[in-house]
Amino acid sequence: MNKVKKKVKVIKIDVDKCNGCRACEVICSSFHATPKYSSSNPARSRIRLIRDPLKDIYLPVYAGEHAAAECMGRDKYVVNGKEYDECAFCRASCPSRDVFKEPDSGLPLKCDMCEDEKEPLCVQWCLAEALTYEEREEEAEEEVQLGDMEIGLKSLVDKYGLQQLVDTVARLANKERGHTSD
Amino acid sequence: MRYAETGYNLEIDLSRGNIERVETDPGLTELHLGGLGTNTKILWDRVPPETEAFAPENLLIFSTGILCGTPAPGANRTIVSTFSPQTLLMAYSMMGGFWAPELKHAGYDKVIIRGQAPNLVYLWINNDQVEIRDASHLHGKGAVETQELIRQELNEPNAQVAAIGLAGENRVYYASIEQGRSSASRGGIGAVMGSKGLKAIAVRGTKDVNIARPAEFMELCNEVLKYIKFREENPIPGVIPILAVLGSPQEMKVHDEAWHTQNFMWGNARTRKKDFWTEEIEKQWTETMESMRTRLISCYNCPLKCGATITVPGQSTYMMKCFSKLTYTMAAMSDLDFGLKIAQRATEYGVDGYSTPQVMAFALELYEAGILTDQDLPGMPSDNEGRFYWLLDRIVRREGIGDALANGTYWAARQIGKGAEAYDHNTIKKHEQLPLKLSMLNPIYFLMYSTGEKMNITQIEGQFPQAPFPKREQREEFVKEWFQVPDEKFKQYFLDWEPRGEFSNPYYPTIEATCEIVDWQERMHYIDDATGVCAGLSSFHLKPPYHIHNLPALISAATGMDIDQAGLTQIAKRNRTLLRAVNIRRGLKRADEKPPANHWKKRFPELETKLLDEYYKFKGWNNQGIPTKESLQALEMSYVSEDLEQRGIIKNEQS
Ligand code: SF4
Ligand code: SF4
Ligand code: SF4
Numbered sequence: 001m002n003k004v005k006k007k008v009k010v011i012k013i014d015v016d017k018c019n020g021c022r023a024c025e026v027i028c029s030s031f032h033a034t035p036k037y038s039s040s041n042p043a044r045s046r047i048r049l050i051r052d053p054l055k056d057i058y059l060p061v062y063a064g065e066h067a068a069a070e071c072m073g074r075d076k077y078v079v080n081g082k083e084y085d086e087c088a089f090c091r092a093s094c095p096s097r098d099v100f101k102e103p104d105s106g107l108p109l110k111c112d113m114c115e116d117e118k119e120p121l122c123v124q125w126c127l128a129e130a131l132t133y134e135e136r137e138e139e140a141e142e143e144v145q146l147g148d149m150e151i152g153l154k155s156l157v158d159k160y161g162l163q164q165l166v167d168t169v170a171r172l173a174n175k176e177r178g179h180t181s182d
Numbered sequence: 183m184r185y186a187e188t189g190y191n192l193e194i195d196l197s198r199g200n201i202e203r204v205e206t207d208p209g210l211t212e213l214h215l216g217g218l219g220t221n222t223k224i225l226w227d228r229v230p231p232e233t234e235a236f237a238p239e240n241l242l243i244f245s246t247g248i249l250c251g252t253p254a255p256g257a258n259r260t261i262v263s264t265f266s267p268q269t270l271l272m273a274y275s276m277m278g279g280f281w282a283p284e285l286k287h288a289g290y291d292k293v294i295i296r297g298q299a300p301n302l303v304y305l306w307i308n309n310d311q312v313e314i315r316d317a318s319h320l321h322g323k324g325a326v327e328t329q330e331l332i333r334q335e336l337n338e339p340n341a342q343v344a345a346i347g348l349a350g351e352n353r354v355y356y357a358s359i360e361q362g363r364s365s366a367s368r369g370g371i372g373a374v375m376g377s378k379g380l381k382a383i384a385v386r387g388t389k390d391v392n393i394a395r396p397a398e399f400m401e402l403c404n405e406v407l408k409y410i411k412f413r414e415e416n417p418i419p420g421v422i423p424i425l426a427v428l429g430s431p432q433e434m435k436v437h438d439e440a441w442h443t444q445n446f447m448w449g450n451a452r453t454r455k456k457d458f459w460t461e462e463i464e465k466q467w468t469e470t471m472e473s474m475r476t477r478l479i480s481c482y483n484c485p486l487k488c489g490a491t492i493t494v495p496g497q498s499t500y501m502m503k504c505f506s507k508l509t510y511t512m513a514a515m516s517d518l519d520f521g522l523k524i525a526q527r528a529t530e531y532g533v534d535g536y537s538t539p540q541v542m543a544f545a546l547e548l549y550e551a552g553i554l555t556d557q558d559l560p561g562m563p564s565d566n567e568g569r570f571y572w573l574l575d576r577i578v579r580r581e582g583i584g585d586a587l588a589n590g591t592y593w594a595a596r597q598i599g600k601g602a603e604a605y606d607h608n609t610i611k612k613h614e615q616l617p618l619k620l621s622m623l624n625p626i627y628f629l630m631y632s633t634g635e636k637m638n639i640t641q642i643e644g645q646f647p648q649a650p651f652p653k654r655e656q657r658e659e660f661v662k663e664w665f666q667v668p669d670e671k672f673k674q675y676f677l678d679w680e681p682r683g684e685f686s687n688p689y690y691p692t693i694e695a696t697c698e699i700v701d702w703q704e705r706m707h708y709i710d711d712a713t714g715v716c717a718g719l720s721s722f723h724l725k726p727p728y729h730i731h732n733l734p735a736l737i738s739a740a741t742g743m744d745i746d747q748a749g750l751t752q753i754a755k756r757n758r759t760l761l762r763a764v765n766i767r768r769g770l771k772r773a774d775e776k777p778p779a780n781h782w783k784k785r786f787p788e789l790e791t792k793l794l795d796e797y798y799k800f801k802g803w804n805n806q807g808i809p810t811k812e813s814l815q816a817l818e819m820s821y822v823s824e825d826l827e828q829r830g831i832i833k834n835e836q837s
Contacts, residue, residue: 011387019477019478019479019480019485020479020488021480021481021482021483021484021485022483023255023480023485026253026482026483026655028392028397030400033390033396035396036254036396036397037393037395037397037399037400038392038395038396039390039392039393040252040253040390040391041287041388041389041390042249042287042395043287043387043388043389044388044390052339053363053479053491053501054326054330054491054499054500055364056476056477056491056499059476060348099297103388103389103503105242125407127407127410127411127414127485128480128485128487143340147600156576161315
């Protein structure tokens with residue numbers, strides 16, 4: 001593979017500074033609404049605050065890659081005497097849980113670093129500075145970036161198999177055409 | 183499509199086990215906006231004034247505000263309304279935290295509860311699925327504990343749960359509803375919830391809340407955030423620490439308690455300790471706080487940190503906010519360590535942090551005076567702090583003397599008799615007030631204490647400084663960037679207000695100016711109570727990020743309605759007037775509208791009468807504080823005057 005210079009966007013998460021406000025979830029979901037800011041819904045956010053106040057657990061987690069299958073086992077972390085639930089640190093949208101999925105369709109969500117914004121929205125709205133943003137250059141192997149639609153499709157492929165998906169799309173397309181020609 | 187609101191209420195009849203999702207009338211949103219405004223309208227329409235607080239016909243309404251669930255910072259209030267067993271009037275309380283936005287996302291603006299469950303139940307609202315579930319296994323469980331147990335049994339860590347403790351189940355007149363880091367405490371709404379056999383309401387929502395004009399709305403939200411940041415970096419000079427910064431107030435963060443401990447009264451609102459705050463105490467209290475406070479925490483979508491997680495070694499963790507930090511400490515003449523410890527038990531029981539310590543201090547005063555004897559208090563420990571724990575345990579179980587005390591100072595004093603009434607010296611409209619006793623009458627505060635119907639001074643004060651600044655230069659500095667005023671004249675009132683001399687309390691601000699200042703402060707609270715924005719970012723504060731100039735635009739952009747400053751002022755006035763009418767119909771009288779007799783040493787009966795006369799007029803009320811037919815008509819509420827006429831409360835010839 002080719003080596004390319006790549007801008008790496010880094011969000012630093014200082015869990016000690018998090019006050020549990022969930023502003024990051026609010027603004028992320030709003031920013032990604034269509035049209036932009038037309039609705040708000042933390043359940044669609046690409047950052048999720050894992051929060052258990054009585055145990056003092058405040059853990060903002062970003063949605064990463066979609067995982068087709070769940071892991072074989074589970075991990076439990078104990079950090080500073082606090083036990084974090086299984087999967088707490090994991091960024092995957094995976095069949096074992098309902099985070100990082102669109103609430104209606106179940107399609108996976110992935111943090112896109114707010115694409116062209118100069119600073120991610122969740123960082124801008126985290127006045128507690130639990131989230132801070134850095135950019136740096138790095139050499140990396142070239143890879144294909146998937147857009148939202150591709151990620152969604154890929155998860156459907158994983159779930160139903162490519163052939164079934166193609167058949168369904170074809171069927172839908174026919175129906176749609178049928179309607180418009182009415 | 184409805185914007186900002188969902189357009190649906192959930193109607194629950196606990197007697198019949200009936201659940202209904204009911205579409206609401208958009209016309210009511212235009213008239214009352216939402217939150218407290220529409221709650222009041224529902225109570226007016228549906229609860230006849232003879233209805234007792236614990237009657238099944240009484241409604242208990244959990245409401246969101248119109249901006250809850252939108253990205254407007256700090257729009258997270260749950261506004262709970264019903265009729266109070268203690269004041270017999272409309273009980274008004276609200277809580278921050280996370281509950282209201284969750285309800286919006288579940289697809290409802292309000293949950294309206296009527297009837298009485300045959301057995302203890304809880305409500306589980308999971309988007310479209312709503313269930314009444316058995317809660318018999320939760321009998322007697324702590325309010326915090328219950329929230330955890332319900333989340334576990336539903337296997338839904340993201341559910342937000344509002345619950346009562348033992349005090350609510352036993353109908354203590356100042357029982358609270360607890361929810362995460364917040365509580366709705368005033369007026370005994372927890373007791374009403376208990377009387378309905380409702381232990382908790384759990385809610386989870388994953389639906390969108392829509393914004394009518396997104397770009398415009400976000401720009402305004404970003405300005406609010408920017409100003410919050412500015413205020414965090416630039417505290418207001420010349421005022422006490424908790425008023426210098428935003429928040430509700432940020433008591434858990436602030437260590438300097440000189441002002442509260444030296445100006446507020448200790449015991450049963452009796453003793454002032456002018457030299458209390460020493461370096462040594464500061465050191466000791468700071469250590470206590472830092473050793474027990476795990477984290478400073480916020481409410482939904484708010485950057486301020488008014489709450490804290492408190493872990494007392496050997497006790498279960500709880501969350502605390504605001505002035506409950508000191509109420510137990512000061513009532514018991516003790517220290518912060520005691521205050522944080524007993525508050526843990528009180529939070530699990532679910533009682534109001536303002537009334538409870540005062541009731542207990544009142545009981546101990548009666549004991550010292552020989553009105554209550556060892557016979558009334560069998561087995562009470564001899565140490566002061568032990569007594570507070572002992573009394574608390576009796577009150578929430580309504581055991582022995584606890585049964586009378588559970589009704590609050592006003593009713594307990596009358597039940598106990600033998601002169602106990604004289605010790606009920608700090609209530610207004612039968613409700614315990616902040617323990618403040620001052621010297622010179624302040625006309626603004628006189629009116630706010632007298633006429634506030636939300637029973638708590640913090641629910642009417644805020645926009646205007648509590649006292650004049652000593653030097654003119656300081657005042658000039660203060661008014662320089664004071665764009666929140668609805669009119670430039672308020673700056674002049676403040677500039678001219680002197681600590682001493684001709685332009686000082688009680689004759690300055692003039693009666694006219696006083697009416698305007700009080701009205702402005704109250705108006706901002708009524709707006710917040712309809713939008714669900716926290717008073718800590720708005721009406722409770724000097725120079726807040728939300729004010730009469732940006733709120734109309736924010737509400738308009740969110741809802742798609744076109745509301746300007748005059749329109750919003752009219753809505754606030756309508757809501758305020760309707761709330762008054764509700765209470766008038768339940769028997770509120772001019773005679774009830776007075777601060778405690780000893781609130782100020784220097785009183786001016788003639789001036790006070792004039793103040794009240796003029797303020798009533800200013801508000802469009804008659805000399806008895808009853809809204810007039812004309813003003814009700816102007817507010818499009820002729821149905822109210824017709825009802826009041828029919829009941830003979832206002833005379834027909836009045837017009
Ligand atoms: S916005 Fe910041 S402080 Fe608030 S929950 Fe997210 S990470 Fe925590
Ligand atoms: S960086 Fe942008 S997309 Fe990613 S979580 Fe933050 S707001 Fe959402
Ligand atoms: S100001 Fe304080 S009480 Fe108000 S919403 Fe923010 S954190 Fe909560």
